[in-house]
Amino acid sequence: MSSLIQLENIVKSYRSTTALNGVDLSVEPGITGLLGPNGAGKSTLIKIILGLIRVTSGSGEVLGCRLYRDGRRIRNKIGYMPEDDCYIPGMSGIEVVQFAGSLSGIPPTEALRRGHEILDFCGVKQERYRNIETYSTGMRQKVKFAAAIVHDPEFLILDEPTSGLDPEEREALLNRIKILSTQNGKSVLLSTHILPDVQQICDRVIILAKGQIKLNDRLEVLNQTVSPTVTVRFEGDHDSFVSSLERARLRATDLNRSNTLKIEGDIEDLTDQVWKAASAANVAIHSLVPARNSLEEIFMQTVQEASVANS
Numbered sequence: 249m250s251s252l253i254q255l256e257n258i259v260k261s262y263r264s265t266t267a268l269n270g271v272d273l274s275v276e277p278g279i280t281g282l283l284g285p286n287g288a289g290k291s292t293l294i295k296i297i298l299g300l301i302r303v304t305s306g307s308g309e310v311l312g313c314r315l316y317r318d319g320r321r322i323r324n325k326i327g328y329m330p331e332d333d334c335y336i337p338g339m340s341g342i343e344v345v346q347f348a349g350s351l352s353g354i355p356p357t358e359a360l361r362r363g364h365e366i367l368d369f370c371g372v373k374q375e376r377y378r379n380i381e382t383y384s385t386g387m388r389q390k391v392k393f394a395a396a397i398v399h400d401p402e403f404l405i406l407d408e409p410t411s412g413l414d415p416e417e418r419e420a421l422l423n424r425i426k427i428l429s430t431q432n433g434k435s436v437l438l439s440t441h442i443l444p445d446v447q448q449i450c451d452r453v454i455i456l457a458k459g460q461i462k463l464n465d466r467l468e469v470l471n472q473t474v475s476p477t478v479t480v481r482f483e484g485d486h487d488s489f490v491s492s493l494e495r496a497r498l499r500a501t502d503l504n505r506s507n508t509l510k511i512e513g514d515i516e517d518l519t520d521q522v523w524k525a526a527s528a529a530n531v532a533i534h535s536l537v538p539a540r541n542s543l544e545e546i547f548m549q550t551v552q553e554a555s556v557a558n559s
């Protein structure tokens with residue numbers, strides 16, 4: 249499968265801050281989630297892909313164009329929905345979307361026609377004629393989304409598109425993204441720190457933390473359930489407990505916390521067996537929590553590592 253975006257050893261420094269530190273990245277067709285805690289470098293990466301800022305070092309191609317040098321061509325091929333609001337005060341919703349179309353070179357009448365079509369798709373009704381400053385957050389997000397797709401780009405970059413939306417609006421927006429991908433063949437880079445958004449619609453996931461790619465894989469691979477696993481915090485003799493677990497054919501791994509074990513076993517009644525092993529070893533269990541799936545685990549770990557590094 250040919251990559252839509254290919255970046256090699258990208259470094260981006262802002263004076264004393266290194267925002268991206270040796271990023272090698274390929275983005276394949278489909279919907280890709282870009283996950284990362286605050287300050288991970290997601291916005292910097294997006295600006296580099298769009299050709300809005302220069303890299304300190306490294307090279308790459310975006311949709312067959314050279315990074316930065318072909319910035320204008322790249323931006324014509326990409327629909328970008330920024331995280332922050334960006335509209336001209338005094339305009340109505342339809343004017344905002346028409347204006348976005350005109351900026352991409354679509355003649356005004358055609359931009360107006362497409363604007364109406366896209367706002368229908370986005371569920372904006374008569375409110376489209378109202379001044380955008382009177383809109384709710386959800387309505388502004390819809391118009392921002394419409395403005396990003398009005399020129400029918402082949403690739404969409406959506407920065408925190410569901411932020412501030414209520415559950416119903418969030419569901420509707422995620423559905424629209426999915427439709428654009430499955431029925432209209434668009435590829436999407438969805439930047440977010442909301443894990444369930446990625447789990448709901450993405451084909452692939454990239455995790456960025458502290459300016460480095462920690463993971464780039466297909467979601468179905470990451471979601472494959474491994475053996476049933478629980479995390480157990482206990483009080484009592486560690487070695488007796490581990491021996492007792494081994495006698496019950498359960499695998500125990502020490503986590504980097506005192507008296508906490510990750511316990512795996514290919515059996516359905518894992519929890520019962522752990523309680524029995526604890527009782528046999530005269531150990532008291534403080535907590536027994538089913539393990540998260542691997543994506544959640546990896547994401548939590550990267551967030552924790554990043555927050556430890558920043559504290």
Ligand SMILES: Nc1ncnc2c1ncn2[C@@H]1O[C@H](COP(=O)(O)OP(=O)(O)OP(=O)(O)O)[C@@H](O)[C@H]1O
Nearest residue numbers: 262265266267284285286287288289290291292293
């Ligand atoms: N123009 C700038 N000048 C100086 N430092 C910057 C600039 N832009 C970003 N940074 C720093 O670079 C690092 C990465 O920032 P970036 O905005 O790319 O992260 P992010 O993952 O998008 O975070 P968030 O989710 O909070 O927006 C941060 O430490 C940030 O403070």
